[in-house]
Amino acid sequence: MPDLIAAFLFIGVIAYSLLGGADFGAGFWDLTAGGAARGRGPRHLIDTSIGPVWEANHTWLIYCLVMLWTGFPTAFTAITTTLYLPLILAALGIMLRGAGFAFRKNSLRTPEQRLYGAAFALSSLLTPYSFGAIAGAIASGRVPTGGNGDALTSWNNPTSVLGGVLAVVVCAYLAAIYLHVAAHRSKEAEVARYFRSRALAAALVTGLVSVVGIFILHADAPRLFHQLSHRALALVILASLSGIAGIVLLRGARTDVLRQTAAAAVALIVCGWGVAQYPYLLGTHLTLGAAASPTATLKVLLGVACAAAVLILPSLVLLFRLAGRGRLDTG
């Protein structure tokens, strides 16, 4: 039962990495799009393609939080009492970003838009970095079972920095691919080219960070490295292949399965992390079973997750279809 709940929790983590991640990555490209005149095209595309979906994408985070605190309350408090600083930073990013994005859409004057845009973009870096660092802290076993671990070193260490940087570049990669395909579909050739070159660059940087990451994990988190290179090896290889396939598709300017390939690469890496850490929820010391709530609670959670599958997934499909077909007007 705890394993099943953990699987549902992890589905949320993957969904948030892919969907929320792409939104944060869009913030990265918004930040680097240049001045108000030069960045108009990319920013307009970012506005129209994220506008209708960002709140639904953000909700995956809430899903993960409630699954974690209800299903594994001791682990939740261990994480929050140890990693409260990056959590606060992530919350700050989420807040400024949501507010900045929602307000920018409704303001008309350029200085105002610039202010909200800056809030949106800067905080888009802050949040993925913080979540990546948190993941690194959990994976490398720096969150003690009883909580109250070191407030600074727990998330300022080689694995956490790797996690943070990787999260930022992965988000940028996902976003560039999504936006490239979106621009291609709406026949905006120039913006499509713009994001294609950026997607390629992001893909290469992501690959580079991943290779460097192998050495960092080997030195800093030996168990995680061992599991990644043994039990989770197949997933890691598949993820690398998807990443390479993405680059090949990008170079050939093919867009038909590009989004799926990019999403698969990221999802497989996140999966690999999960498989490598199993059966532990925290590092190598707190198992899923030991951290789990009483069975009745887990059953309710299971029910909620099933209800989500029945109610949420079709609704999400409807939303993405309507948005994809231009039935939702963002003007």
Added chain:
Amino acid sequence: MHALDAVLHGLAVAGEDPPQLLPAREQMAFTLGFHIILVPFGVALTTLMLIAHYRGLRHGDKDALLLAQRWSKVAAVLFAVGAITGTVLSFELGVLWPGLMGTYGSAFGFPFAIEGLFFFLEAIFVSIYIYGWKRLPGWAHFWSGVPVSLASIGGAAAVVAANSWMNQPGGITMRDGKVVAVEPAKVFFNGAFWGEAVHMLLAAYIVAGFAVASVYATGMLRGRRSRYHRTGFLIGFVTAACILPVQMLVGDTLARQVFNKEPAKFAAIELLPTTGAHVPETLGGVLIDGKVRYGLPIPDMASLLAGFTPSTTIKGLDAIPADVRPDDRLVSIVHLAFDVMIGTASALLALAVWFAWLWWRRRTVPDSPWFLRACAISGIVAVICLESGWIVTEVGRQPWTVVGHLLTRDAVTTQGNLWPLFGSVVVLYCAVGVAAVWVLRSMKRRWRDEGDDSVEVPYGPAPELAGARPGKKEQ
């Protein structure tokens, strides 16, 4: 002199608590107090918008359609702010109150999971609805708004379930300080659930209704008395005014339930130091050194309201064990907040009666300046009423976080130095609040400049016209 004693006494009591308790509580109160203002707009403004939308589609009422469209944009901005302040709250539950989440997360966490489900549906359909004005067919578009309204009701009820469980916890088995078994139905539908949930949902409709009415009343005061303004005013005002009397009945039932099940809170509400019969209803007043001061007592009234006879015995603060008895300041806060809630609600009810009388006399939207002025401030009065209601239930639970199980001082984090965090949160929230008001005002200005007729009405203009507008793309 007494006031000084009270402060010193308060400091002495506070000294027993961990130093981080005060900033943690202040931060929670501030962020919850901020978030709660946004809730009525997520829950009820969407319903008002659907009422207008239905009227617009059913009767071809262009003013109503335009209202629905604009309200949906306001709802979108406030929903976004509510979503992020809500996210901050879920972080805070872990960061500030690990003692609560670690031990009781398995019990009262799952109502939040159910809320998450509803919130998810709401976020999806709110997007479809808001962005669907131009390109979805009329009735299909209307129906895409219905899940927003329903999900927001379900979501709010689920959050209140978690809150009411903290007031009247049930359905858990504890062993060695850990929750070992949970009865989900008893946790969710705890003793305080129905009263609190219905009370909060009705409050949301009242606040949103009066807030909308006050916007258009202000416009009418400034001379904008078109049919558009009258329709906007009526939809908001009539909804709130019709629900208000029902809310009074629900509130009365809830108070009696608190009298039966939460004696400490009831004693604080009634400002009652000692147990006894023939308890007067004290209006105003504070508790200093365990004695009621400066209040206006109405003889026997509290007993009469609680048990329908003047001889009804009400437990006073002396019935609460000394180590978990709330101190004088907390009791005074709860009592005064209750008075403010009842006072503001009565004022709003008087306004509703005034409206009904004017309407009955003239069969038209009343437009006397004094009535409109009263309506113009009714939104703020309703928000004050809502806030004071929450102060009663939250402060009234102290020193408990989970009554009978967990003291607030044991729930709080052991990390020290929370004041800088609290300070930053206040600054940040103020910035977001100011920016939100600024954006809403600029939307209003824009709409006014466009005029009521020139703006495109949903499903109205021919596609080529829409395409000809600068900045609009063809599908």
